[in-house]
Amino acid sequence: MWVSRLGPQGMELGPMEPSGAMPLADSWIHGQFTDVLETRDGGLWLGTLKHGLIWAHSRRETSKLGALSRVTTFKGADGLTSDTVRSIFQDQEGGVFIATDDGLDYFRLQAFVPLPLPKGTQEIAVSRDSDGTLLVGAGNLMHLDGDVVRPLANPVDHIQSIYRDPLGSVWLGGTSLLAQETPTGVHRVRLPQSLSSMHNIQAIATGKTGDVWVSFIGNGVQRYSNGGWQKMGPDQFHKPTAIVETRDESGAVWFGYTNNRVAAFDGTRFATFTEQEGVEVGNVTAIAAYHDHLWIGGDRGLEAFVGGRFKAIRFSGRSPANISGILETSDGRLWLNTVNGVVEVDGTELEASKSNGRGVAHRDFDFLDGFVGAPEDIRPLPTVAGTSDGRLFFSTVHRVYELDPRDIPKNPVIPKVLIRDVVSGARNCPTNGTVVLPSASDLQVEYTAFSYTVPQRVRFRYRLEGYEYQWHDAGQRRQAFYSKLPPGTYSFHVAASNDDGIWNNDGARVEIAIMAAWYQTAWFRLLCLLALCAVLWAAHRMRLRGISRVLRLRYEARLDERTKIARDLHDTLLQTIQGSKILVETALDQSKDSSRLLECLNKLAVWLDQATKEGRAVLVTLRAPDEEDSLVLALKRALDEFSANETRGVDFAVHGSARKMHHGICEQITHIGCEAVRNAYYHSAADRISIELAFGRNLTLRVADNGHGMAEDTLRGGRPGHFGLQGMRERSTAIGSELNIISVLDHGTEVVLTVPGEVVYEREQIVFRKLLSWILSFRD
Incomplete structure (x- = not known):
């Protein structure tokens, strides 16, 4: 219990004794307090009048319960909306809300804590010191002592690279000097005289015999051994600048270059790896060896060295890019410092990915977790280091962040889910009962979840039961949309997870009833069924009539x-x-x-x-073409029959491509044609007969001879006792065609039969021909 009083020095605040007595005299805290809150983790939050917010991280368990440790003050200069605090409240997830005169502030624990580096710090490299603590190289050399960063004497000017060898020595590379820091002192090494004006050190690694491999910016790779410098290996190895170097457990030294190139020296020979050996990370900006694992990272992702080749590690979701630091911890987890933040990958996931190639599940940390900024791409390196107490440190351009993997804030609270509104058209419907909507309504359901720790990571999924069975993964979206739902009763169900992926599968529900329109009712469907039966009956009657x-x-x-x-x-x-x-x-x-x-x-x-x-x-x-014969073949057969043992001249021509015709119509045309040919042979006394058959939009049959012709009365009524002409006219009328017979005495006779295409050709060919003509009209 905390009490306040007006004391000699103004407002005082103190904790009551367990016995219920007033606070001890020396346990009172003086200040102009407006509110106080003791949080569930033992911290104390004090609101003041015009002096901001005071946060006491915890109370020491001593007889003086009022003694506070690690006090932090927040004012307007630190981002607080006002220096006058009116109210303090802690929510169910542990976050603290601060109400001030000018707004509402929210405080929560974050995974990453920035180290208190000097103002203006930049170009930061981090490494583990020989005693297991943290070294920070940012031009000057600094050492982390507990929670305080202390400067150290610089053995080199403007530190560009830090490397800790397997024996515990720390190598520092600067603009003009290489230094080895050991427990017994600092050993300085002069750089080669052959270097050009640009000789900043990019990367350092030691071999199995104690030799030191140094990559110089613009001067390639050289080896320092037995007090002297020498170039080793072919030109393509030592001339380019190696971006990163490391040493594996066997003592081999690995080098990472630009453009998908990696090299290794095992003490006797050099080996190079390119795209043919699986290197596809672009510029190799990170390389790390732990036990039997070798990792490389670059612009395009992460790869592992497996069976003499590099194999890409595929990630589920967004793949990490521009990796500048790789660290494997003792529990097998891999930590990556990337341009988009820090990535944590479980070791079992990595081993499974090596064998089956499936996407690796991972956890991303970014500005929402307190990690603000991006690391350097090329130098200085490395950008990630671990200390002996298990803490990890990641550098960006201007800051170094501390992360304790054992103390990452967790949010165990299952979020409550609320359906805020159901909107149909421009009408908002109450959700405290069944929502009744008219037919064919467009539906919008708005929902949310009560989780304030990292609301940007709250995820939702929903489904409309009775309409669908699968869940929709809505991500961070807080609306669901449906359109033209059929009539019926549905249950909209939405579930949500908090920022740590803990789901509330019960979620929230709302019943929605869609009314049926008049055309969706049972009686309307019955009428439609009766109408369909009537149409089918009428069609049946028409079919019978047609048959x-x-x-x-x-x-x-x-x-x-x-x-x-x-x-x-x-x-x-x-x-x-x-x-x-x-x-x-x-x-x-x-x-x-x-x-x-x-x-x-x-x-x-x-x-x-x-x-x-x-x-x-x-x-x-009398012979009509069967299903396999065509009109052309039938007419030719008739000519062969009529012209047997005859010496008259016959001309037969077909224009256009023969097309599929209705059998009954074709039969009538055949009879008319054969009758015309027969009359020309036996009654015209002609010495030449011409037959033309044209397949166009309409079907045209023409039979002409140069015989003696027919008189006008014979043309109109036919010969007495003969009915050939009358039969031809009757057949032509029956099929809806036009028959013209032109005859002039002593000049012959011409019979022209024109049958409309819609009558003689089958319908699908008519449609195709019209479509083809329409397409060709655009080309013309």
């Missing part, structure tokens, strides 16, 4: 054929047979007259040959 009509037409066609056969037989074959019978009777009566008998037999032979031709002609006109 009956087709059957009737076929019957009438067969009857016409029989009538024609009867006419043709009567006009030709029967009359010839009747005449032949009379000839035979005459020959029998005059059988004794051999000359008369011979004359009758010759005449009988002529009449029988004529009967054969007339019978064949009748059969040809």
Whole structure:
């Protein structure tokens, strides 16, 4: 219990004794206090009038309960909205809200804590010192003593690189000197005289024999051994500047270069690795060796050395880029300092990725965790170091941040989820009951979660039960959208996780009912079903009517054929047979007259040959093309039949490509054509017959001869007792075509039949032809 009083020096604040007595005399805290809060971790927050906020990190467990340790003050200069604090409140997640005269401030624990470096510090390299503490090189050399950074005497000018060898010695590289710092003192090494004016040290590493490999900016790599400097290896090895160097457990020295190049020296020979050996990180800006692991990092990610090759480590989500520091801790975790922040990867995930190549799960730390800024890309290096007490340190351009992996703030509180609003159109609906919406409504559901520690990392997922089964991963979005939902009752369910990935799967729900429109009701569907049945019944009746009509037409066609056969037989074959019978009777009566008998037999032979031709002609006109024949083949066959033993000239031409036609229409056209050809052969006395068949938008059949033609009355009514012309006109009318017969005496006859394409051609070909014509019209 804390009490306040007006004392001799103004307002006083103190803790009561466990017995309930007033605070001891020396435990009072003096100040103009406006509010006080003791947080659950034992810290004390004091609000003042015009003097800002006082945070006492914890109370020491002594008899003087009022004695405070590690006091921090926040004022307007530190970012507080006002120096006058009115109220202090701690939420369920441990965050502290401060209400001031000018606004609301929020305080929370962060994973990264910046070290108190001197103002203006830049170009920072960090390394572990020989005693296990932290060394900071930023032009000058500094040492971390507890929570205080103390400057040290500089053995070199303007430190550019720090390296701790396996024996515990620390090597420092500057602009003109290389120094080795050991427990017994500092050993300085002069740089080679052959160096050009630019001889800043970029990277340092030691070999298994104690030799020192140094990469000079603009002067390549050289080795210091037995008090002298020498260049080692081929030109492509020692001439370029190595960005980073390290030594593995076997004593081999590894070098990282620009443009996907890595080199290694095992004490006897050099080996180089490029894209052919799997190096695909771009510029190699980080290299680290731990036990049997070798890691390289660069512009394009992280790779591991496995089986003599480098293999890319693939990450789930965003892959790290511009890696400038790699550190593997004793528990197998890998820490990366990147341009986007610090990345932590579990060792088991890394081993699994090496074998199966699947994406590695990782945790990212950025400005939301207190890590502000980005590290240097090229120099100075390294940018990450660990001390013997387990703490990790990461450098950026101007700061060094401390991280204790064992004390990373955790948020165990399951966030509460709230559905704030349901919006349909421009109407906001209350969510305290079932939300009833009209049909075909556009739906927007707004929701949130009560988690203030890092609200930017609160994630949501939702689904509309009764409409979908899969969850939608909404990320940080706090709205869900649906449109044109079918009528019914649904349950909108949303779940959320806090910044540490702890989910509230129960979340929040709201019932939503979508009313049915008149066209979505059961009675409307029943009416539609009845209407569909009526349409189907009508279609069935029309189909039956159509089938009956087709059957009737076929019957009438067969009857016409029989009538024609009867006419043709009567006009030709029967009359010839009747005449032949009379000839035979005459020959029998005059059988004794051999000359008369011979004359009758010759005449009988002529009449029988004529009967054969007339019978064949009748059969040809009756034959229609079957499904496998075309109109062209049918007309050619008719010509072959009619022109047997004939010497007349015949011209037959086809224009356009033959197209698929309706069988019944084709049959009628064939009959008309064959009849026209038959009349030209047997009745025109022509010496040349011309037949043309044109497949165009319409079908055109033309049969012409140069015979004696027909008289006007014959053209209109036909020959007495013959019905060929009448049958042609009847067939033409039945199929909706146009038949023109033009005949001039002594100049021949022309028969032209024009059948519309919509009638004769099958529909899909008509549609295709129209579409093709429409496309070609654009080209023209």
